[in-house]
Structure formats: structure tokens, C-alpha cells
Amino acid sequence: MKDFINNDDILRALATVEEPDLKKDLVSLGMIKDIVLGVGSVKFTVVLTTPACPLKDLIRQRCVDAIHKHVSPTLDVQVEMTANVTSARSGEALLPNVKNIVAISSGKGGVGKSTVTSNLALALAQTGAKVGLIDADISGPSIPVMFGAENAQPEVMQIDGKNYLVPIEKYGVKLLSIGFLTPAEQAVPWRGPMMSSALRQFIGDCYWGELDYLLIDLPPGTSDIHLTLVQTVPVTGAIVVTTPQKVALADAQKGLNMFRQPNINVPILGVVENMAYFTPAELPNNRYYIFGQGGGHAFAEHYNIPYLGEIPLVQRIRESGDEGRPVALDESSQMSAAFAGLAQQVAQQVALRNANAEKTKVVEIKA
Numbered sequence: 001m002k003d004f005i006n007n008d009d010i011l012r013a014l015a016t017v018e019e020p021d022l023k024k025d026l027v028s029l030g031m032i033k034d035i036v037l038g039v040g041s042v043k044f045t046v047v048l049t050t051p052a053c054p055l056k057d058l059i060r061q062r063c064v065d066a067i068h069k070h071v072s073p074t075l076d077v078q079v080e081m082t083a084n085v086t087s088a089r090s091g092e093a094l095l096p097n098v099k100n101i102v103a104i105s106s107g108k109g110g111v112g113k114s115t116v117t118s119n120l121a122l123a124l125a126q127t128g129a130k131v132g133l134i135d136a137d138i139s140g141p142s143i144p145v146m147f148g149a150e151n152a153q154p155e156v157m158q159i160d161g162k163n164y165l166v167p168i169e170k171y172g173v174k175l176l177s178i179g180f181l182t183p184a185e186q187a188v189p190w191r192g193p194m195m196s197s198a199l200r201q202f203i204g205d206c207y208w209g210e211l212d213y214l215l216i217d218l219p220p221g222t223s224d225i226h227l228t229l230v231q232t233v234p235v236t237g238a239i240v241v242t243t244p245q246k247v248a249l250a251d252a253q254k255g256l257n258m259f260r261q262p263n264i265n266v267p268i269l270g271v272v273e274n275m276a277y278f279t280p281a282e283l284p285n286n287r288y289y290i291f292g293q294g295g296g297h298a299f300a301e302h303y304n305i306p307y308l309g310e311i312p313l314v315q316r317i318r319e320s321g322d323e324g325r326p327v328a329l330d331e332s333s334q335m336s337a338a339f340a341g342l343a344q345q346v347a348q349q350v351a352l353r354n355a356n357a358e359k360t361k362v363v364e365i366k367a
């Protein structure tokens with residue numbers, strides 16, 4: 001052991017610790033900050049790529065072990081963990097302060113896409129991330145009800161003489177939905193171009209401020225809205241929500257193929273299996289695979305995409321959506337844990353995608 005320890009000794013030790021996902025060492029990834037040496041102690045900060053990092057505790061322990069091994073076994077090591085969500089965007093005119101735009105899609109209607117999106121948004125926000133959610137299901141918006149914000153009315157704000165809509169903020173998530181702008185009882189017949197123009201306004205004429213993740217709840221299937229989204233902003237990645245049964249998976253495949261078309265080319269962050277099994281409230285350990293078992297895993301494997309997690313079919317999930325207080329807000333339930341796990345997986349895939357894949361470009365489709 002050296003008599004005198006300096007910052008370089010600490011950095012050399014930490015350079016032996018690999019970020020398990022990114023497969024590079026913490027020092028060359030620029031993740032180590034603010035080293036403070038004291039008498040018999042060292043303090044430093046590890047800046048993670050997301051506050052939802054599932055490997056937080058593992059990384060912390062490896063840092064402590066590395067310093068004990070390479071610097072001194074008796075040094076008191078204090079590791080502070082913070083996060084700075086990464087982005088593959090820069091210098092774009094639209095949504096310049098939004099780090100990641102994540103599209104949530106489903107092949108079939110009614111598979112629980114909006115339920116998953118709402119709970120995912122809340123679970124990400126609970127980790128400390130700044131989260132926004134656009135309800136792009138213009139002809140069937142369900143986000144206002146799920147967030148208990150049916151009567152909310154976005155305000156208008158002027159910046160440099162231009163009017164911007166200000167998203168509603170509920171449970172720590174910024175929200176925008178056509179449901180805030182048209183009365184629920186008013187049936188609006190939307191034509192494709194009107195829906196596309198509404199989505200463009202939600203993106204371009206709204207004041208979103210700084211966000212780590214902006215989730216876009218797309219309509220089911222493939223539509224004009226999907227094309228408008230990818231033609232308006234570069235999408236970080238897409239998530240596909242499906243149920244395990246064959247018909248849902250067949251439709252999910254179509255959605256996947258749309259994002260994978262060479263001229264669209266949006267990275268797929270993974271698949272979420274909703275209603276993976278039924279669990280009755282009185283028998284919480286029982287699982288009934290009423291829509292079949294293993295479909296989501298097989299789908300992920302076949303298309304070589306990450307399996308982000310499974311959400312059970314539970315009455316409480318439906319009730320909490322109808323009550324306007326999604327289940328992710330419940331304290332320590334099996335369901336809120338499922339969504340917290342999903343948020344970790346999504347954040348991890350976004351970080352991996354930003355580290356490894358090229359920037360997504362705005363799609364130009366020639367008529």
C-alpha cells in the first residue's frame with residue numbers, strides 16, 4: 001500500500017470496473033466525478049446513464065471492491081450515485097431539451113398499451129427521471145381518464161410572441177391529450193390529416209421543457225399517426241406491447257416490421273407482455289395462463305429484440321386505471337413492482353441504444 005494516495009490511484013482502480021451493460025470501464029465512460037480524498041477515506045460520485053439503473057447496487061459494490069483491492073483494503077469508500085440520462089439527439093429545432101422520445105405501439109387494440117404507457121411513465125418518474133407523455137391515440141384518448149385529469153385544461157403561454165400549450169402535470173408526469181381539448185361527450189370524427197396535424201402541434205406547439213423521456217402512446221396498429229411521428233421528430237426507439245395470444249402476436253409482428261422498414265428504421269427497445277397471466281386477488285401466488293404461456297418470450301427471441309417484462313392480468317390494474325390513479329403509484333404491491341421492473345428495463349435499453357446505435361433520423365418519405 002502507498003503512503004500517499006492521490007486521485008490518479010483512485011481513477012486507476014475505478015478503471016478496472018466495467019459498466020455491465022455498456023461493456024466499457026467507468027472512467028473512460030466519464031462516469032466518475034468529484035473525487036474527494038480525506039484521511040483514510042475517499043468519496044466520489046458515479047454518474048449513471050439513468051436513475052432507473054437496475055445495476056446501481058452492483059456498480060457501487062464493484063467500485064468499493066476495486067478500491068480496496070487496488071488502493072487500500074482499509075480505505076473508507078463512500079460512493080454517491082447520481083444519474084444523467086443519455087441522449088442520441090442534439091441540436092434539433094423541435095423538442096431540443098427532450099433527451100429521448102419513446103414510441104409505445106401495439107399491433108392489436110385493447111392489449112393494454114395505454115395502461116402500460118401510463119404506469120411506465122409513472123414508474124420512470126418515481127426513479128427521479130423527468131417524464132412526459134403524449135396521448136397520440138387521437139380518436140380514442142384514454143390518458144385523461146387514467147390520470148384522473150378529465151377536466152384538466154392546458155394553459156397557453158407566450159414565448160417570443162408565439163403561443164405554446166403547457167402540458168398538464170399530474171403525479172409528476174407532464175401530459176398532453178386531445179381529451180384535454182375536446183369535451184369527452186363530444187364525438188369528434190377525425191380524419192387522418194387532422195389527427196396528424198394534432199400530433200404535430202403536440203410536439204411543435206407545446207412547451208415541454210426539459211425531459212429525460214417523452215413517451216408517445218400511439219393508436220393501435222399502423223397508421224398515419226405513426227408515419228407523422230417518425231416524419232416529425234427522430235424517435236429514440238419503439239416499444240411493442242402485446243398479450244401472449246397468437247392473434248395479438250401476429251399483429252405485433254406487423255407493428256414491429258413497420259418500425260424496421262429500412263426507410264423508417266426506428267430501433268426496437270423491446271416487447272412488453274401484458275396480461276401475461278391472471279392472478280386473482282385472493283390467491284396472489286396463483287398464476288393462470290389464460291392467453292397462453294411463453295408467447296412474449298418466443299416473440300422476443302424470434303425477432304431478436306429484448307423482452308422487457310411481463311405484467312399480470314389483475315383486476316386492480318383495471319380498477320386503478322378507471323379510478324384515475326394508476327397502480328404504479330401504489331406502495332409496494334406486486335403490480336407496482338412489475339412496472340418498476342419494466343421502467344428499469346426500458347431505461348437500460350434506452351441507455352444501451354444511445355451508447356451503441358446511430359442517431360435516429362427524421363424519416364423522409366417521398367410520395
Ligand SMILES: Nc1ncnc2c1ncn2[C@@H]1O[C@H](COP(=O)(O)OP(=O)(O)OP(=O)(O)O)[C@@H](O)[C@H]1O
Pocket residue numbers: 106108109110111112113114115116137140142219220274275311312313314315316317318319321322
Ligand atoms: N394488466 C392488466 N390487468 C387488468 N386489466 C388491464 C390490464 N391491462 C389493461 N387492462 C384493462 O384493459 C382495458 C384496455 O386497456 P387499454 O385501454 O390500456 O388498452 P389499449 O391497448 O391502449 O387500448 P386501445 O386499443 O383502445 O388503445 C382497460 O380497461 C384496462 O384497464
